Amino acid sequence: MADERTPPQPDDEPRDEAANEGSRRPGLSRRTKGILLIAAAVVLLAVAIWVVRYKTYGQYFEETDDAQIRADAVTIAPKVSGYVTAVLVGDDQDVVAGQQLVWIDPGNYDAQVAQARAQIAQASAGAENARAAISEQEAAIEQAEAQLEAARDKAAHDAAEVARYAPLAASGAETRQQLAQLRLAADQSAQQVRQQAAALEMQRRRVSGMRAQVRQAEAQGEGARAQLQAAGIDLSSTRMASPTDGRIGDRTVRVGQFVQAGTRLMTVVPLDKLYVVANFKETQLARMRPGQPAKIAVDALEGTEIRGRVISVSPGTGAQFSILPPQNATGNFTKIVQRVPVRLAIEAPASARKVLVPGLSVRVTVDTRGGKGEIDRIQKDQEQLENKAN
Numbered sequence: 001m002a003d004e005r006t007p008p009q010p011d012d013e014p015r016d017e018a019a020n021e022g023s024r025r026p027g028l029s030r031r032t033k034g035i036l037l038i039a040a041a042v043v044l045l046a047v048a049i050w051v052v053r054y055k056t057y058g059q060y061f062e063e064t065d066d067a068q069i070r071a072d073a074v075t076i077a078p079k080v081s082g083y084v085t086a087v088l089v090g091d092d093q094d095v096v097a098g099q100q101l102v103w104i105d106p107g108n109y110d111a112q113v114a115q116a117r118a119q120i121a122q123a124s125a126g127a128e129n130a131r132a133a134i135s136e137q138e139a140a141i142e143q144a145e146a147q148l149e150a151a152r153d154k155a156a157h158d159a160a161e162v163a164r165y166a167p168l169a170a171s172g173a174e175t176r177q178q179l180a181q182l183r184l185a186a187d188q189s190a191q192q193v194r195q196q197a198a199a200l201e202m203q204r205r206r207v208s209g210m211r212a213q214v215r216q217a218e219a220q221g222e223g224a225r226a227q228l229q230a231a232g233i234d235l236s237s238t239r240m241a242s243p244t245d246g247r248i249g250d251r252t253v254r255v256g257q258f259v260q261a262g263t264r265l266m267t268v269v270p271l272d273k274l275y276v277v278a279n280f281k282e283t284q285l286a287r288m289r290p291g292q293p294a295k296i297a298v299d300a301l302e303g304t305e306i307r308g309r310v311i312s313v314s315p316g317t318g319a320q321f322s323i324l325p326p327q328n329a330t331g332n333f334t335k336i337v338q339r340v341p342v343r344l345a346i347e348a349p350a351s352a353r354k355v356l357v358p359g360l361s362v363r364v365t366v367d368t369r370g371g372k373g374e375i376d377r378i379q380k381d382q383e384q385l386e387n388k389a390n
Contacts, residue, residue: 060287060367060368060369060372061365061366061367061368062280062284062287062288062365062366062368063363063364063365063366064278064279064280064281064284064363064364065361065362065363065364066278066279066280066339067276067277067278067279067296067361067362067363067364068276068277068358068359068360068361068362069274069275069276069298069346069356069357069358069359069360069362070274070275070276070277070358070359071269071270071271071273071274071275071358072270072273073246073249073267073268073269073270073358074243074244074246074267074268074269074270075264075267076101076102076240076242076264076265076266076267076268077261077262077263077264077265078102078104078237078240078259078260078261078262078263078265079233079234079237079261080104080109080234080237080238080261081258081259081260081261082104082105082106082108082109082238082258082259083104083105083256083257083258083259084102084103084104084105084253084254084255084256084257084258084259085103085104085105085255086102086103086255087101087102087251087253087254087255088100088101088102088103089101089248089251089266090248090251091248091249091251092247092248092249093247093248094246094247094248095242095245095246095247095248095268096242096245097241097242097243097244097245098241098242099241099242100239100240100241101240101241101242101248101265101266102240102253102265102266103238103239103240104237104238104239104240104259105238106235106238106239109231109234109235109237109238110235112227112231112234112235113228113231113232113235115227115231116224116225116227116228116230116231117224117228119220119223119224119227120221120224120225120228122220122224123217123218123220123221123223123224124217124221126213126216126217126220127214127217127218127221130210130211130213130214130217131214133210133213134207134210134211134214137203137206137207137210138207140203141200141203141204141207144196144199144200144203145200147196147199147200148193148196148197148199148200151189151192151193151195151196152193154189154192155186155189155190155192155193157189158182158185158186158188158189158190159186159189159190161182161185161186162179162182162183162186165178165179165182166179240265242268243268244268244270245270245272246268246269246270246271246272247268247269247271248266248267248268248269249266249267249268249269250266250267251265251266252264252265252266253265253266269357269358271353271356271357272353274346274353274356274357274358275311275343275344275345275346276296276308276343276344276345276346276362276364277341277342277343277344278341278342278344278362278364278366279318279339279340279341279342280339280340280342280366281337281338281339281340282317282337282338282339282340283337285313285340285342286371286374286375287368287369287370287371287372287374287375288310288313288342288366288368288371289310289313289368289370289371289374290310290311290312290313291309291310291370292309292310292366292367292368292370292371293307293308293309293310293366293367294307294308294309294310294344294364294365294366294367295307295308295364295365295367296308296344296346296362296363296364297362297363297364297365298352298355298356298360298362299360299361299362299363300355300356300360301352301355303363304352306346306347306348306352307347307348308344308345308346308347308364309344309345309347310342310343310344310366311343311344311345312342312343313340313341313342313343314340314341314342314343316340317338317339317340318338318339318340318341319338342366344364344366
């Protein structure tokens with residue numbers, strides 16, 4: 001009876017199933033959460049490392065791919081005109097300084113040298129003749145001086161005779177006719193003295209003219225020697241040599257060709273003096289200074305990096321040295337970031353230099369850490385100027 005009055009108990013199985021179903025709802029396991037937390041920590045650590053590295057290291061490296069290898073190539077051009085008799089080098093041949101490259105027919109220039117030498121000899125002969133004439137004239141001057149001295153002695157004697165006979169003639173001891181003859185002789189002697197003095201002066205003036213002839217001949221000789229020197233330079237210019245070590249490029253000269261002075265015949269490229277010109281943006285130059293190290297990645301070497309060093313920074317942007325520099329004061333203005341050429345020395349081994357030639361594209365990265373304090377120094381100097389102005 002007791003069992004009949006007891007209410008039926010609810011079944012517990014449905015509740016257990018509901019609890020199991022709640023425990024199986026979608027969610028992250030502890031393992032997944034741990035992995036995500038570790039990944040987030042790694043990412044944050046990497047970002048922190050990158051920021052620290054950039055602030056302390058990366059921001060000081062300026063890079064550009066607007067860069068090329070260059071060399072101060074030498075254009076070979078003749079100083080004189082003529083027919084080419086020999087071309088002693090071939091295309092792309094390595095040469096050393098002083099090596100003969102091209103010969104030009106020297107016939108005309110040999111004749112000019114001979115003509116100048118003949119003019120020198122002629123001028124020297126003229127000067128010698130003038131000197132010999134001066135020697136003869138000096139002897140004539142000595143003769144004229146002796147004749148003048150004799151005329152003066154005779155004039156003095158005649159004048160003394162007149163003085164001696166004048167009192168005698170006045171007293172009647174001598175005739176007046178005799179006195180008149182003596183006076184006539186004295187006058188003639190005085191005229192002879194003046195004549196001999198004039199002749200002596202003329203002889204002396206001839207010496208001055210002859211000495212002028214000597215100077216003229218010597219000046220002609222100097223001019224002829226200058227012509228000889230110029231002719232010798234022209235003659236030596238018919239033998240053209242390389243001014244530097246390098247490699248022959250763009251050879252256009254051929255044997256038998258008539259070349260004019262200044263015509264480009266070939267180019268010598270000094271491959272041992274290569275350098276890089278990198279065009280950095282103006283916003284990259286704040287800390288860049290000569291002497292800073294650099295890395296140069298050469299495309300022709302499959303990106304192999306070689307060492308470099310900043311030599312100099314151009315005194316103006318590339319646009320300023322163009323044929324038509326921009327005039328921003330005309331028309332509408334659009335600000336464009338300018339680029340400034342920076343020259344870098346190449347510090348590469350001989351094995352790499354065999355491949356490097358002017359015109360190759362490179363990528364340059366400059367380490368500007370040496371200029372860390374430049375901006376702060378500039379700002380400090382500017383503040384000092386402002387304080388002085390105030």
